[in-house]
Amino acid sequence: MCGIVGYVGRQKAAAIMLEGLKRLEYRGYDSAGLAVLQNNGLTLVKCIGRVAALAKLASGKKLTGTCGISHTRWATHGGVTDANAHPHVSSDGQIALVHNGVIENYVHMKRFLLEKGYTFKSETDTEVLANLIAYHYAKQPEPAVNGEGSRFLEAVRKTLLHVEGTYGIAVLSPAHPGELVAARKGSPLILGVGDHEHLIASDVSALVSRTQNVVYLKDGELVHVTPAGFTLSTLDLADVSPVIDQVTWSVDEAELGEHPHFMRKEIFEQPLALENAMRGRFSADGSSANFGGLNLTPADFRTIDRFVFTSCGTGWHACLVAEHLIERFARIPVEVDYASEFRYRNAPLDRDALFFVISQSGETIDTLAALREAKRKGYKCMAICNVVGSTIAREADGGIYQHAGPEIGVASTKAFTSQLLIAAMFALYVARMRDMSFADGVEYVAGLKAVPDLARRVLEQAPHIQQIALRYAKYNDFLFLGRLSLFPIALEGALKLKEISYIHAEGYPAAEMKHGPIALISDQCPSVFLVPKGELFNKVLSSMQEIKARKGLIIAIVPECLDLPEGLADEVITIPDCHEAALPVLATIPVQLLSYYIAVARGCDVDKPRNLAKSVTVE
Numbered sequence: 001m002c003g004i005v006g007y008v009g010r011q012k013a014a015a016i017m018l019e020g021l022k023r024l025e026y027r028g029y030d031s032a033g034l035a036v037l038q039n040n041g042l043t044l045v046k047c048i049g050r051v052a053a054l055a056k057l058a059s060g061k062k063l064t065g066t067c068g069i070s071h072t073r074w075a076t077h078g079g080v081t082d083a084n085a086h087p088h089v090s091s092d093g094q095i096a097l098v099h100n101g102v103i104e105n106y107v108h109m110k111r112f113l114l115e116k117g118y119t120f121k122s123e124t125d126t127e128v129l130a131n132l133i134a135y136h137y138a139k140q141p142e143p144a145v146n147g148e149g150s151r152f153l154e155a156v157r158k159t160l161l162h163v164e165g166t167y168g169i170a171v172l173s174p175a176h177p178g179e180l181v182a183a184r185k186g187s188p189l190i191l192g193v194g195d196h197e198h199l200i201a202s203d204v205s206a207l208v209s210r211t212q213n214v215v216y217l218k219d220g221e222l223v224h225v226t227p228a229g230f231t232l233s234t235l236d237l238a239d240v241s242p243v244i245d246q247v248t249w250s251v252d253e254a255e256l257g258e259h260p261h262f263m264r265k266e267i268f269e270q271p272l273a274l275e276n277a278m279r280g281r282f283s284a285d286g287s288s289a290n291f292g293g294l295n296l297t298p299a300d301f302r303t304i305d306r307f308v309f310t311s312c313g314t315g316w317h318a319c320l321v322a323e324h325l326i327e328r329f330a331r332i333p334v335e336v337d338y339a340s341e342f343r344y345r346n347a348p349l350d351r352d353a354l355f356f357v358i359s360q361s362g363e364t365i366d367t368l369a370a371l372r373e374a375k376r377k378g379y380k381c382m383a384i385c386n387v388v389g390s391t392i393a394r395e396a397d398g399g400i401y402q403h404a405g406p407e408i409g410v411a412s413t414k415a416f417t418s419q420l421l422i423a424a425m426f427a428l429y430v431a432r433m434r435d436m437s438f439a440d441g442v443e444y445v446a447g448l449k450a451v452p453d454l455a456r457r458v459l460e461q462a463p464h465i466q467q468i469a470l471r472y473a474k475y476n477d478f479l480f481l482g483r484l485s486l487f488p489i490a491l492e493g494a495l496k497l498k499e500i501s502y503i504h505a506e507g508y509p510a511a512e513m514k515h516g517p518i519a520l521i522s523d524q525c526p527s528v529f530l531v532p533k534g535e536l537f538n539k540v541l542s543s544m545q546e547i548k549a550r551k552g553l554i555i556a557i558v559p560e561c562l563d564l565p566e567g568l569a570d571e572v573i574t575i576p577d578c579h580e581a582a583l584p585v586l587a588t589i590p591v592q593l594l595s596y597y598i599a600v601a602r603g604c605d606v607d608k609p610r611n612l613a614k615s616v617t618v619e
């Protein structure tokens, strides 16, 4: 969602913040703004559009201040206008603030502030916060009781005690040059600890070019920052000892390099991401997997009679693959739920269920809420996350890090296939505790170890897939069809295509097609078939015949050992033969490439598709 960068130090804040905002733009990108303290006052620059538009506007001002806050917006309250862009400044000019989240009781607070004479320029909930802090600031005793900055900090703290909803905020005041106050509840916020400088950001990618040392703020914490140091406390005034973590990836990993888009870069990084997902995770005898981070013993696993997996979007598709693989190989029932539904539907859970969430970012608010709900009910909760130190990773009882590296493209690619591979390893892990034999385990491990090289072979087909994409980019409706573990990949193919190219696409189990979606078939609605090996091969061929009989066009993604009847598919993309557990990973890569090249052919901004944001931190 929205991105936040704040800076206090010795350098010019605006340049540093603009660089950080550029890296955060994938979080939300309808408007941007910054405020710096200089010449005993506040200089504010904001506009609708991308960070480049803000940089252009800022280049016309003399921005020399060394303390500032900045923001990229993904609109929630109020349309996309200059006035609604952040930062927002209180009507008395004392407080400037950037915010990520939603203030739920803003109507009540706004009424109160209007009565007190404060005025508003925007339609946002955020401006209410700026004015309420200004109100509490004006009410604080003068001079400061507990030293410099405490009056400012206290005004923010008092305001937040009244707030219902979610926030990550960074606040500055012209009366307190060289100071920032930041706080979080439900929206991510990180403090970067540099050399005589500190940064506040909603994502580590905005910080890593200046420091690898970070403090992940927890819900209910506030930080007061100056160039020389910082103090961390809670809303109820308890001091907090900060834990400084090291970011493990470098700024180069978040650069485009030779690629035109992050999505392309990340698709091609998949072999490496898959290697990293497996590194050090197979047992010494080569027949099983190890997951030290789960903090559970084999004896603990013996008592588990069901797994519950929840996630959102692409992660939910990974949950469906996990369901298939765990039930198929370990014979333990798995339930899959959308996190956004789970959190409200008060689902009855088995007594000995183990709860899993899957989240690339580790910040998705619905997934976090589902995790908290399951924990509240007393369930142990595991997380499969890519972002180290993210809120979900920290709140889970244990988990598995993906180590896929930063994913910047809004459409998830390498994080998804890495989740699929981890699901396959986890299925092996529990299967080997139940009925899977040593020999089958060894074969399974060998099958997974081969995946990165097989993925490289699929990627070699990119030029072929690009040619297909050029022929099919003109169509406005697509069906994606698969069965068993390939049904979630059909869903994922449809999601990828619609989110980056705005083409209407639907994913279905291939056999369900004749129960309704077949009505869509014509020579204007191509079908992408994910063709399985084994007993369902002939069934899928029949579904393809039904489409052909109705003049439908077919793109078939087929294991290379299978021969399709001559002329049945209009286009064929082959994938190498592989272990059954690896098939979803390899079948995903062609649908990613197809969506990518179609979106590029249609002139879409694949890394920043309209209306979307990388990490959905509001409900």
Ligand code: F6R
Binding pocket: 312, 313, 314, 315, 316, 358, 359, 360, 361, 362, 363, 364, 367, 410, 411, 412, 413, 495, 496, 499, 614, 615, 616
């Ligand atoms: C689609 C996509 C989204 C995310 C979803 C959950 O390409 O990326 O559907 O999968 O918003 O995000 P995370 O995994 O960060 O919780």
